[in-house]
Amino acid sequence: MTKKELVDAIAKEADLTQADADKALGAVVSAISGALAKGDKVAVPGFGTFEVRERSARSGRNPQTGETIQIAASKAPAFKPATQLKSAVSGK
Numbered sequence: 001m002t003k004k005e006l007v008d009a010i011a012k013e014a015d016l017t018q019a020d021a022d023k024a025l026g027a028v029v030s031a032i033s034g035a036l037a038k039g040d041k042v043a044v045p046g047f048g049t050f051e052v053r054e055r056s057a058r059s060g061r062n063p064q065t066g067e068t069i070q071i072a073a074s075k076a077p078a079f080k081p082a083t084q085l086k087s088a089v090s091g092k
Contacts, residue, residue, distance in 0.1 A: 036077055048081040 001009075003025070011021035032050055035042045042050040057073040081089075 044082075046082055046084045048079055048085055051078055051080070052076070053078045 007018060007021045007025055010016065010025060011018050014021065014024075016024065032042050036050060036052050039052055044050075052075050055074045055076055058071050060069050060071045061067070062069055
């Protein structure tokens with residue numbers, strides 16, 4: 001599903017104009033991104049939880065040269081789906 005298709009679905013489901021649905025989607029994405037940037041969790045009941053996970057430093061290997069390299073620690077966004085979402089996707 002593309003952003004346009006998602007905006008169309010939001011507009012139809014919530015009885016909004018295309019412009020209002022686009023603004024609403026942008027506001028949701030912005031709010032989730034901002035919360036994750038601050039290190040907060042975002043829980044949407046029935047959908048899932050967005051959070052930031054820490055990746056520790058580790059050694060890796062350059063596939064072209066075989067040389068061992070050090071990979072720095074980092075933070076990455078993660079999503080854990082709710083049970084209701086898992087059930088909806090699996091058809092149960």
